Amino acid sequence: MTFKVTALGVGDAFSALHYTSCLLLEASDVALLLDCPHPIRKMLREGTNGRVDVHDIRGVAITHLHADHASGLEGFAYYAHFALGRRTPLLGGPEVLAHAWDGHLAAGMAVLRDADGPRQQTLESFFYPCPVVEGDVLTFGPFAIEARPTHHHIPTFAFKVRAMGKTIGVSGDTRFDPDLIAWLAPADLIIHESNLGPAHTPYESLASLPTQLRARMRVTHLPDAFELDGAITPLRQGERLEL
């Protein structure tokens, strides 16, 4: 058995070519989503040739609440609630979870109407909140999960996930941060974002990192028109990596 990573989406928020940022992590028959954009069921179906669906997902980890990373949470949660009759662990930094309901989901999920009339819902109606606190290790099935805040527009967390003796590091959205690079560096596979603007990492910054680090790095969240120079291999949608 190995630790498998499937890129379900690699695009940025404006992509016309790709689904947006989402990884499927699998180890020891447990599947964990890392970010959850819309349309998550279609992404799962296409990314795994129908092998994995929402009912296989044991937890959803969210880096932050921008739509290109979290717009699928509502659909995921409603499907789990109505079709599967269950709640799902929602993993994230404390500041992310604190805003997940009032700042993101409540507009579409705060009230459900049943035979007795409208009923007020909460985040806990659909999820088991599972805070990943900086400096702690969250134990989640076969995974050991760590989180670290990044520098982005809104509260955002990078993740390191260990399983089967291997580690994947995921930057989340962030401006270039050498301290974050150092935190991610021990990982066997590093998936780092790159995009334009002050809250994202310039590709050139990643391309200037040491060769041995870039060899373990894949770049994602790039603009559609971005021209790569080969310094870092881009993550491809549908690509499946085994650690």
Place this chain on the structure above:
Amino acid sequence: MTSLPLFMLLLGAYFWMRSHQRSAVQSPRPPPFTIEVDSEGVTLRRDTSLKAWLRWEDIGAVRSFKVDCYGYDLIWFAVDSRAEGAGFCVNEEHPQFEELAGAFAARLRGFDLRWFQKVAFPPFETCETLVYKAAEA
């Protein structure tokens, strides 16, 4: 044949003495998390949050030890995940400690059923003991 009743008597006396020592020096505190045990594994919850989840096959090792708390001692389980750095600790003051110990005995093949004798005696010594080690995956 007479040693087992004597041992049980001593064990009962030991727990009685420890519980009275503890209640004399401590005020009751709510447990920091609840423990749910089922056929799949162990889930720790704090209020509505999930604190940890391990399936039985995810458990790499269970160690037990005592901590000398000056006047009484406290038995702990340290549960290690197969994933390095993950796991949880729980001590015998948790109201579900015995339930967890029973689940370990029932679910973890090779769990040392004599763990208590090995860890509890002699009193006030750490007696760290590896009570379960998973086979290599």
